[in-house]
Amino acid sequence: MTSTFFETIKNRRTYYAIGSESPISDDKIKEIVGNAVNLVPSAFNSQSARAVVLLGDAHQKLWSITLETLRKLVPAEAFKATEDKIASFAAGHGTVLYFDDMETIEGLQAQFPSYKDNFPIWGQQANGMLQFTVWSALEEAGLGASLQHYNPLIDDEVKANWQLPEKWKLIAEMPFGAPTGQPGPKDTMALEKRMLSFDK
Numbered sequence: 001m002t003s004t005f006f007e008t009i010k011n012r013r014t015y016y017a018i019g020s021e022s023p024i025s026d027d028k029i030k031e032i033v034g035n036a037v038n039l040v041p042s043a044f045n046s047q048s049a050r051a052v053v054l055l056g057d058a059h060q061k062l063w064s065i066t067l068e069t070l071r072k073l074v075p076a077e078a079f080k081a082t083e084d085k086i087a088s089f090a091a092g093h094g095t096v097l098y099f100d101d102m103e104t105i106e107g108l109q110a111q112f113p114s115y116k117d118n119f120p121i122w123g124q125q126a127n128g129m130l131q132f133t134v135w136s137a138l139e140e141a142g143l144g145a146s147l148q149h150y151n152p153l154i155d156d157e158v159k160a161n162w163q164l165p166e167k168w169k170l171i172a173e174m175p176f177g178a179p180t181g182q183p184g185p186k187d188t189m190a191l192e193k194r195m196l197s198f199d200k
Helices: 002-011 026-039 057-071 077-088 102-111 117-142 153-159
Strands: 047-053 094-101 167-180
Touching: 002 102, 026 047, 026 094, 026 117, 047 057, 047 117, 057 077, 057 094, 057 102, 057 153, 077 167, 094 102, 094 117, 102 117, 117 167, 153 167
Parallel strands: none
Antiparallel strands: 047 094, 094 167
């Protein structure tokens, strides 16, 4: 059991080369995300993380919104590289959007003022655990994914297009699809520089 768990973590990589196919059904994808949302822990059991699964036309719409937003900001002579990058995400099967529900976080700040400054941090930590859990589960199901951050540039249009609550703060976007290429080698810093152990 433990070896399988760590094998999944080891195999989870950033896949930029993804296609529109999926080895599992859309219902299974939604089940994976739903299980992660339900099971990932959060400080004070706040459950402040939110996820939105975009498939089909909705997935394409997201990356169209992102492309047109960036078109207004990126110099024309440099836009081709941006266009190619966005096209690689749009080529996937779907995207998971991750949000923090700031209404929940602000409610906890009011309820527990001594910890006021910590609740946004704890919310981000819970959201990170959700992202990692979904990412790993998608990998285990045969899907490649990457984590992108075009927020806050696209936040308002995303919320307006899908009529999402105003207090939902976009944290990250995760395009996914069947891998069409493999990630390159990954450098890993020596463990002794990153982990210490004491028994006294």
